[in-house]
Amino acid sequence: MDWVNIRREFPALERWTYLNTATYGQVPRRAVEAMTRHSEQRDELASTNFLDWYSDADRIRAGIARLIHAEPDDIAFVPNAAAALSIVLSGIAPKPGENIVTLDDEFPNYLYQDAARKVPWERFYESVDDRTRLVAFSEVNYATGFRPPLAEISRFLGERGVPLFLDGSQSVGALTFDVRKTPVDVLAVHGYKWLISPTGAGFMYVSPAFRKKLPPNIIGWRSHHDWRNVDRLHSGTPEFKDAAEKYEGGGLPFHLLYAMEASVKWMLEIGPDVIERRVMDLANSARDMLRRLGAQVAETRSQVVIARFPEIDASATARTLREQKVVVAARHGRLRVSPHFYNDDEDLKRLETALKNLL
Numbered sequence: 001m002d003w004v005n006i007r008r009e010f011p012a013l014e015r016w017t018y019l020n021t022a023t024y025g026q027v028p029r030r031a032v033e034a035m036t037r038h039s040e041q042r043d044e045l046a047s048t049n050f051l052d053w054y055s056d057a058d059r060i061r062a063g064i065a066r067l068i069h070a071e072p073d074d075i076a077f078v079p080n081a082a083a084a085l086s087i088v089l090s091g092i093a094p095k096p097g098e099n100i101v102t103l104d105d106e107f108p109n110y111l112y113q114d115a116a117r118k119v120p121w122e123r124f125y126e127s128v129d130d131r132t133r134l135v136a137f138s139e140v141n142y143a144t145g146f147r148p149p150l151a152e153i154s155r156f157l158g159e160r161g162v163p164l165f166l167d168g169s170q171s172v173g174a175l176t177f178d179v180r181k182t183p184v185d186v187l188a189v190h191g192y193k194w195l196i197s198p199t200g201a202g203f204m205y206v207s208p209a210f211r212k213k214l215p216p217n218i219i220g221w222r223s224h225h226d227w228r229n230v231d232r233l234h235s236g237t238p239e240f241k242d243a244a245e246k247y248e249g250g251g252l253p254f255h256l257l258y259a260m261e262a263s264v265k266w267m268l269e270i271g272p273d274v275i276e277r278r279v280m281d282l283a284n285s286a287r288d289m290l291r292r293l294g295a296q297v298a299e300t301r302s303q304v305v306i307a308r309f310p311e312i313d314a315s316a317t318a319r320t321l322r323e324q325k326v327v328v329a330a331r332h333g334r335l336r337v338s339p340h341f342y343n344d345d346e347d348l349k350r351l352e353t354a355l356k357n358l359l
Helices: 003-007 029-045 050-068 081-092 121-127 150-160 254-270 272-292 314-323 345-358
Strands: 075-078 099-103 116-119 132-138 164-167 186-190 202-206 305-308 329-331 334-337
Touching: 029 254, 050 075, 050 202, 050 254, 075 081, 081 132, 081 164, 081 186, 081 202, 099 121, 116 121, 150 164, 254 272, 272 305, 272 334, 272 345, 314 329, 314 334, 314 345
Parallel strands: 099 116, 099 132, 132 164, 164 186
Antiparallel strands: 075 202, 186 202, 305 334, 329 334
């Protein structure tokens, strides 16, 4: 794989040592060009072909479905994972006394819910009871890098009939995922991290079985199954499609979707397995380097590297590194290093040199 040529797709990397994809991924030139082409086409045709954009959206669904081994009908576009969670919670409507089980240190989306019951991983299984309406957590934790044993959890919840909402925002695009091998009810992904897409482009997978139980709660002109008949839009109670598209309701952010399509198509061409190996090799090299410098480094089985230097403040360190155009993050008193496939060993060497000078 020509990683040098791939890296040229990301202009910021010419000036920055960027190891912070867990916050924001870099958007490739081809994704920006896709947005520009859409703008030019709108000017050329005065948006008279707007229904064709929705046909393009179906093509984009198919590409995303291929990435996670799903079907196009399983995919709905959402602006972010928080929107997907709100759709699900509004649909299942937990009653007083019912709970949503999530994990300690989870992203605030899950901790802020009224019914949230946050538990340490060690108590997860015993915390799922007959009042649990949903289990919701991230495949890779944003602050600790923890990667729960998803296949085991999926089997456990399936045997009890408890739906699983999985946030793949910190994993999909870096790590491979197959909904056939690891069944989930909902997989929500916002694309601006590991899917190297603009903010506002995201998707949620909703399994066919769960779609039968989850009513739409965003109702708009595209809710009725015959919405493409724009010359005579339906004016009564909408009849919903069986497809996940029914959760979208209204218009779509086409500039952002075309950009996400360009990124996803490229990643499929490179190969999700190839990307995962590349990302994990870089993450493991980062762990080794940080240990050599004296850091306490968590073993997480993920591409998100978490390190603590007892003698330095993580937030101050991240700010000082950024002044040197070396970008990592600080989360809960720990440094977070998150390389993607566009990074290389030279990026890690520059981080190592900068940290040595600070230490």
